[in-house]
Amino acid sequence: MVDTTYTVVVNSDNIEGKSADKARIQRCVDALKQAGYNAIASGVGPNWHVSDMRNHKNSYIVCIVGGLCAGTILDYASAYYQNYMKNNNNKGGQAYYAKHGKYKVPASQLEWLERAWDDNFSPRSFKGCKPSEYFKKAGFDEAFALDDSGFPQAVVSMVQNGGVATAGGGLGSGTNNVGALKPSKGFVGSARGTSPQYWNRENYSDYVEVPFHSIRITDEDPHVKTCIFETTMEIPLLEGRDAILVTGDDCNDFGGIVLKKEKNSENGIWEYTCQGFLERVLANEITYVADGSETVYEILTNVMDDAGIPKDNLLPIDEYDIAVTSETQELLKKDKDLTETSDAFRQQQQDTTSGGGSSSSSNSSSNESGSTSTTKTYTKTLNTTKKGDVINPMKKKPVGLFKQKTYGDFFRTLIYDYGVNVDFYGDINGIPHFDVMDLETWKRSGFILPETMGISGYTYGMDITNIITQTGIENISAINGSGEIYTSQELLGVNIEDFVGRMGVVLENPSAQGSTNTGGEASVKITEKYQDSTGKTYETSQVIVTKGKPSCSKCSHKNGGSQPVYQQYNKAWLNKCPGCKEENSLKSVEEGDGKTVCSKCNKEYCQYCGYSIDGGNYQLTELFLSQTSNQTVNETKNSTTSDSSDSTNTTTST
Structure with a gap:
């Protein structure tokens, strides 16, 4: 200096x-x-x-x-x-x-x-x-x-x-x-890469009209949909992705892909479970490190580009300036219930807009009347607010580690600011929308949530297949925003996502213990095992876990041709020496970059790529954490059912 x-x-x-x-x-x-x-x-x-x-x-x-x-x-x-x-x-x-x-x-x-x-x-x-x-x-x-x-x-x-x-x-x-x-900005998302274009019409042949017995569209989150329909027709799912389009006057529109089918042997009826086009892509997990150098808008753009998600309906950033003012924010901080029907909410609306108010114990009709009149005045106040007083969630610069089960959760977490004043959803064609919501629309949406809750406080459910086409191994720390991606093409030699679309998971430390997660309407008990790239499973007693660093010339080969980031990697290996074939003979030596040593033949292995350090003639079998879930669900479905109505058409396309 x-x-x-x-x-x-x-x-x-x-x-x-x-x-x-x-x-x-x-x-x-x-x-x-x-x-x-x-x-x-x-x-x-x-x-x-x-x-x-x-x-x-x-x-x-x-x-x-x-x-x-x-x-x-x-x-x-x-x-x-x-x-x-x-x-x-x-x-x-x-x-x-x-x-x-x-x-x-x-x-x-x-x-x-x-x-x-x-x-x-x-x-x-x-x-x-x-x-x-x-x-x-x-x-x-x-x-x-x-x-x-x-x-x-x-x-x-x-x-x-x-x-x-x-x-x-x-x-x-x-x-x-x-x-x-x-902290270094960066992320690992299990949808990384050019996402399969479910939404492109040219990727499908013409739709074929299918007669059906009933159809149910379940909205557990107002913008996350699954669809179940029944028909006597069998759709051969192994010939490619099958899309479904539901339109009609007596049901919600739906566009998505078929995930699975089940046949009732007694009546010969096939039941098909489907997921919305965009929801299928957004069901992937993501972990993101934000260092405060980028706005929410820039982060959204980067992640969408990385996953191949269209940005057609992402408006210019200044368009989101009209969402909610700081005055509204202060008002909502005082209202602990934060619901559309809250007496406190109405009372504070009236106090803010007219200087007076009605009693919180007034009857329901006067409450409704008061709410209607003050909303108009309040909206007018909102529209005349000075530009500098506006809260634009797209211009925030987040700092921290975001770990979300789905891209949808991640997007909504980023844009959340005392209520989702930017409405994010996918349309019938799977194209994402980021719509501006004024106060009136914002209140009616039911998305008014306390700030401490955020989007991560709700329970969600989604009916998805158990097919995983690629796995992200999370290696993010405060000084590294990166991770490894393993695809079905690399591990199995088959590009499964051509048939089922991309469905990825992000795995954490392979030595993590089993857990029980209970919340909302579902109770899920998770037991964990390990598996190799072929799907063969192993007990924890057959596994050795290491925390070494890249230390040999084979590491770049393991990392797709480029030298991996020099840091500790949590990895799991089959405890069997490929040189002498001895089981449970491996031990981890932590000095230097770390190495795995066979106690019988003394052969040493790199703890990043698994190759033998003496020339790479042998390689350890890398294992990955697999989860077996036993789930009991009690749910009440809001569904629309129709018996072969003329006004509703269910069509599929392959």
């Missing part, structure tokens, strides 16, 4: 070739000059960090590296190097350009950094180091970025402020962060 009286000298190790490395140096020099420093470009090569510290005085030496080397960090703290710094009144910092590096975090975040395989200059006894200790001993600062976009800014921040400066697509979430690391 220096002021502008220091000259800043920027050098680089060999990273992407002389020309690219010199260009990166120059971008840093230009950024430093803009910040008011006298900055000069130095050379490219492995020893410039030494020659610059020796040959310059009253300078800050920036050493750009493309990988982390324990020997180089040891060099910074060595006696000869510290003498150069002291005698020349110099300071220094290492700037880690991590695009091609093994580790995707600043060096000081590593508990241990092993000696590099090509280190031919450190003492033979040197095995590695804890980087943070040696940076502190050397008086060296750090800069970190995953790519070039934020790298120069991270260097400037390091020189200006010291400590650890991060920028770009990694830690720090696109902003310069000094001293301590902020």
Whole structure:
């Protein structure tokens, strides 16, 4: 950390070739000059960090590296190097350009950094180091970025402020962060990837009209629908996705896909269970880390793009300014019941809009009358409110960890602000809508909820199949917003989602214990087992759980060709050595990056990819947590039933 009286000298190790490395140096020099420093470009090569510290005085030496080397960090703290710094009144910092590096975090975040395989200059006894200790001993600062976009800014921040400066697509979430690391924005959603386009008409053949005996559309959440209908016709579900369209004057419209069928052997009637187009996509789980740098609107856009969900009806952000004012918010804070029929709600409406009010014990007819008249006045007040007094939930900048069972819950949680004043739902074609609601519509909707409750306080039910087409392994922490996705194509060689659509789950720590969850109308008891990629199940006594880090060349192969984020990963493995075939012989060794060792043949395995460290000839069998649910449900269904009515048509399409 220096002021502008220091000259800043920027050098680089060999990273992407002389020309690219010199260009990166120059971008840093230009950024430093803009910040008011006298900055000069130095050379490219492995020893410039030494020659610059020796040959310059009253300078800050920036050493750009493309990988982390324990020997180089040891060099910074060595006696000869510290003498150069002291005698020349110099300071220094290492700037880690991590695009091609093994580790995707600043060096000081590593508990241990092993000696590099090509280190031919450190003492033979040197095995590695804890980087943070040696940076502190050397008086060296750090800069970190995953790519070039934020790298120069991270260097400037390091020189200006010291400590650890991060920028770009990694830690720090696109902003310069000094001293301590902020949470990294990011998410893992089990609908990640281009979502199957259920809603595109061209993906289906023509609808075929199907005679039916009854149809029931159940609304457990006003915007989450399942449909059950009965017919004598059998629909062959294995030939592709089957869509259903229900329209008519005597029932709610419905558009979705068929999930399952059951036949009554006594009367020959088939019963088909369906789910709405959009609800099918939104039934996927999601975990999201928000760091306060993005608005709700930006987060919604990112997640919808990631899952391939259309944004046609997401209005421009300023359109949501007319939702609810701060005056309304303060009023609702006082009303503990927060219901449309609340006497307190009516009373406070009248007090706010006319300066008077009626008794809370007045009869129902006077209450209804008072509510009607004051609503008009209140709406007028709302419409004439100053622009700056408006609450726009789309402009909030959330901070925190969001863990939601469905994308729908996640979306509604984000836009919630003293009532869902932005109404989110999917239409009959599965296209999502984010409609603005004025006070009158907002009151009638029944969505008035206390702020402390949020959307996560309700019980929901959904009839979905037990087919899982891809699994997200959650590896999100305060400094990492990422996760691994395993698809049916990768694990089974069959793209199941072509038939049933994407249905994913996010798994947490494989060592999690079983639980019982009771709430609302359903009581669910969950027992847990493990399974491999073929579906074979195992008892917990056959499993070993590890918390190691990526540590071998096979890790990038396991991660789809790119080096995984360097951090601890909670994983479960079959406790059987593939080398000697001995069962229950594996044990976890936590030193360094962690490794799994066979007590019989002493073979060692990486705890990220499972490959043997001696060349990758053997690989452990990775296991995943599976859940077996025994569910008892007592529910009262609100349904619309029709017996082959002329005004209602049920059609299917494959």
